[in-house]
Amino acid sequence: NAGVTQTPKFQVLKTGQSMTLQCAQDMNHNSMYWYRQDPGMGLRLIYYSASEGTTDKGEVPNGYNVSRLNKREFSLRLESAAPSQTSVYFCASRYPGQWSSGANVLTFGAGSRLTVL
């Protein structure tokens, strides 16, 4: 039971290069999310997909695009990477509906560390 799998785990880019972070979940979750974690800023939502076929902007969407390829997969694309996008990126998924202890909570992947030079 893999949960949420992110690839790659590490990536170094030059300014202006493009890349796609891949995320896949095997828990049959409907909703998927991309967060970035920066020192002193916590986890900030970039984009999310409440269900297959829908995507919405989060707090910090500028410079990113997403694709909900199917129910399992949600990718994050940087079209022209900038040093400000150096961060650790986390993908997460959940069932929709009310939060409750132990159920319907966000399950995170292990993260993808991206450095833009």
Next chain:
Amino acid sequence: DQQVKQNSPSLSVQEGRISILNCDYTNSMFDYFLWYKKYPAEGPTFLISISSIKDKNEDGRFTVFLNKSAKHLSLHIVPSQPGDSAVYFCAASVAAQKLVFGQGTRLTINP
């Protein structure tokens, strides 16, 4: 505009004592609050949550307290153990939509 704030970047506690992590929020519409724990090189994992209709929720060594009038949330860990050393994030949500996270507090349990 940080809607969820954890004002203590770090906390150091002796093993066996109580750890208290604090979180403040500004949006009175938040109706659910969660705490996540994160070890280095891993994703955050769910720890405990509380609905806005409650003021306390307990799960083993972990208790979350909610003070709605003060817009304040706290996590108590008793007794603290070395394995509790991690970064703790509080998070809040409106109507089961996306979670808004605080900046995190790094807890270190000293033997």
